[in-house]
Amino acid sequence: MGRLIAVSNRVATPTETKGSAGGLAVGIYSALKDMGGVWFGWSGDVVSETVANAGPTLKQEGTVTFATVGLTRRDYDQYYRGFSNATLWPVFHYRNDLAGYEREEYAGYRRVNAWLAHKLVKLIEPDDIVWVHDYHLIPFAESLRREGVTNRIGFFLHTPFPSPQVLLNIPPHQELIKSLCCYDLLGFQTDADRLAFHDYIERHAGGTVSAEGNVEAYGRRLRTGVYRIGVFPDEIAAEAERNESRQQVLELKHSLEGRKLIMSVDRLDYSKGLIERFRAFEQLLEHAPEWRGNVTFVQVAPPTRADVESYQQIRQKLEYEAGRINGRYSGLDYTPIRYLNQRFARSQLMSMCRESQVGFVTPLRDGMNLVAKEYIAAQNPDDPGVLVLSEFAGAAAELCAALIVNPHDIAGMSEALERALSMPLEERKQRHEVNMAVLRRNDLGVWRDTFLADLRAA
Structure with missing residues (x-):
């Protein structure tokens, strides 16, 4: 051969x-x-x-x-x-x-x-x-x-x-x-x-x-x-669990002060639907005021193709949206959106995903989107988070137990976030088991x- x-x-x-x-x-x-x-x-x-x-x-x-x-x-x-x-x-x-x-x-x-x-x-x-x-x-x-x-x-x-x-x-x-x-x-x-x-x-x-x-x-x-x-889901699960005690992960957990965490990880790209995602989170805070001060959205978006004009524009728009929303809903001890335009080690990102209650993956169009699969794999099976996933990601055809949304429907994404944050443990575990079975079958x-x-x- x-x-x-x-x-x-x-x-x-x-x-x-x-x-x-x-x-x-x-x-x-x-x-x-x-x-x-x-x-x-x-x-x-x-x-x-x-x-x-x-x-x-x-x-x-x-x-x-x-x-x-x-x-x-x-x-x-x-x-x-x-x-x-x-x-x-x-x-x-x-x-x-x-x-x-x-x-x-x-x-x-x-x-x-x-x-x-x-x-x-x-x-x-x-x-x-x-x-x-x-x-x-x-x-x-x-x-x-x-x-x-x-x-x-x-x-x-x-x-x-x-x-x-x-x-x-x-x-x-x-x-x-x-x-x-x-x-x-x-x-x-x-x-x-x-x-x-x-x-x-x-x-x-x-x-x-x-x-x-x-x-x-x-x-x-x-x-x-x-x-x-x-992905190799069991390897990701083991790595996410192994790195839970890393200093930066512990600092993130401590800084939340008991608040729930929505987690997104994307390259800084206009195809990822980042602005629509920010506005859906804003609508959650607007229409469900009980979540103000009780949920934090962390968006990790490392820079890419910084010498292409359209990528420079999306970065400027995201910085503006994050600042506008934070200016509207922040308190002295609360910042609703943490927008991180920097790179993190993969092992650290998986452990951060493990700490979150919601994975927010809503590209406007994507071939597959492995972040969605990595998020599922990184979860604690005894207390898993919920994946909110765009129907235009290739992964949506497989991860049927995620909450599937249209990324152009801001209100629909906001409602899915609220449902995910409020979902009972038993339903979360059932959805996680279904999705993990898919990941193992098609690794x-x-x-x-x-x-x-x-x-x-x-």
Whole structure:
């Protein structure tokens, strides 16, 4: 059996993978450790052209080779900051109003994919299988094919896949879909995402889709599937319990002075519905005055893509909303919203979630949202918190025992918060048991092993 070659925009360091509680890094790293192989992608560094052209930096960790390259400033601006995150990301999250398109950035996107593929070719052996991750690398297989690579190549999309009428807003949409058809297997987070891709193939690409999800288009045959990414719930539960006595967690618990805690953890991103979430909490305090002074909302939102204008704007809006709501409802000894624009260790976040009575996870659109699954896993089964979850998160299709809300319905979210805060212990335990059973049945290992087995069979 050949090795696994994993390709992602950003390669986590060996230290980062060992310290991660779940998600893409753990899924890739655990598969690589089992099979042996290479993890290839961007190091996260912006470097000179001389350094970028020097070839991948290789670091061996057991059976895993970490192979990374730097990007020049032009490549970073066009490929990463430009087309990937100013065009694909907003459109794939149904935010055409925030999307821009520049031909030069799209040309840079394809150029960098071809350049990355050329860097990887020398590391690929005949029996290897290649697993490519996410929207940054849609043309990657096409570039590998042009280099003569005939290995099996699979692609997994971690974001939503938009309906055709949304995707058509990207001018080179047909080129992107044609590039996707160069893979042997396409994996999506949800049935709706795969259906949207099939819809495009049949309506706009002149292709066909079989009942089993096999696609014929642009002279290629490929397989599609739904693979719901998960977590290792028992590992998260043990870690959350183990870190309950850490100083910062104890300080949080002491500072609450007996108040109930609503907890949210998100990247600072306009797709997460953070402003709507703040306003739902404000409406809770307005319409249920008995909770004033008796509940605190902690929103952890570490900065991301700080050099993209739309992200600067969302940070400013959130700071304004937090200040406005706190100014309205704070007391001398009470601050209703604690908005933390900083990073915390994953183990610490899980222990903070364990202390909370409500997990508030309400993205406007999300591929899966592993925070929802991590929140469930981190709970104390004898006294669990309640998850309030957006219907537009991929996780909503699995976590049916959460309180499912529409993130555009401020009043509905406010009512769900009140219900969660008041829910009896027995109902909370029943809901937690149902959700934990789902997490164990579809954990991260199942996602990884099912995808790779299907790729080998493709």
